[in-house]
Amino acid sequence: MDLLALSDFVLVARHGGFGKAARAGGRPKATLSRRVSELEASLGVRLFERGGRDLKLTEEGRALFERAGSLLTDLEEAAVEIASGGQRPRGRLRISAPLLFSQVAMGKLAADFALAYPDVRLEVTSEDRPVDMVEEGYDLVIRVDPKPDEKLIGRAFLHDWLVVVASPDLSRSSLAPVSAVVRGNDQTERWTMTGQAGEAQLAVDPILRLSSLIMIRDAVRGGVGAARLPISLVSRDLAAGRLTRWGDVAGSDIALWALYPSRRHLSARVSAFLDLLKQAFPTGVPQELAAYVDR
DSSP states (O other): OOHHHHHHHHHHHHHTSHHHHHHHHTOOHHHHHHHHHHHHHHHTSOOEEOSSSSOEEOHHHHHHHHHHHHHHHHHHHHHHHHHTTTOSOOEEEEEEEOHHHIIIIIHHHHHHHHHHOTTEEEEEEEOOSOOOHHHHTOSEEEEESOOOOTTEEEEEEEEEOEEEEEOTTOOOOSSSOEEEEEETTOOOOEEEEEETTEEEEEEEEEEEEESOHHHHHHHHHTTSOBEEEEHHHHHHHHHHTSSEEEEEETTOOEEEEEEEETTSOOOHHHHHHHHHHHHHSSSOOHHHHHHHHTO
């Protein structure tokens, strides 16, 4: 098989079109088109469904992309490691991380990593949606309680849970629903809390809906209502007396995982970032995240 044609196919598949691939790879569009056509002819299958604005992989094309993309990346990484003596991580590292973790910690983590590994070009994308690591070209993804995926392996590096918090000025009644700040379209009318007195139910009236947990925390600080928030996000406010803790949200344990494709060898770049996470959060308790943010 022509490895150059295979490389061009992976480039086109990754970017979803010949034009985008040509701009990203610095290759002529006509050359890419010819190479992919030659590869299709040699294999006797169609790799792309043509006709729309964006190319779509056929079933055969997707199978080839998933395997060839990983193998070519491994070859590139091996060449880089050999050229550098195998001592220091080099090249590009692309990471997808959830919005809240990105807002409170990824900036500092990225700075620490860039200072420690100047030969790596780190790119971080903040998004809560599930991403396809292979198709979108990510080396590592950070996710909250990810669903099991046989294609990915990784480790949980942080643990958290939700607590019900409110401004000290907000009164709590056992009769009338409490004004609440909720995320998105949360329709829950009662919150189940646990505390020293055991389990309790809290009737709530969602008077404010916000899309960001940081916005919710800031609104609660302003005294508008109660909210359910990660303990790591409000621990400093609780310690300073800006917020009061009404109880823990039952069954709200959260884990942040760092995941990477299981079919690939762990690159030096990914391994270095995983080591940084371990150094920043050695035991993975919420207080470590709060302390790191406060650093």
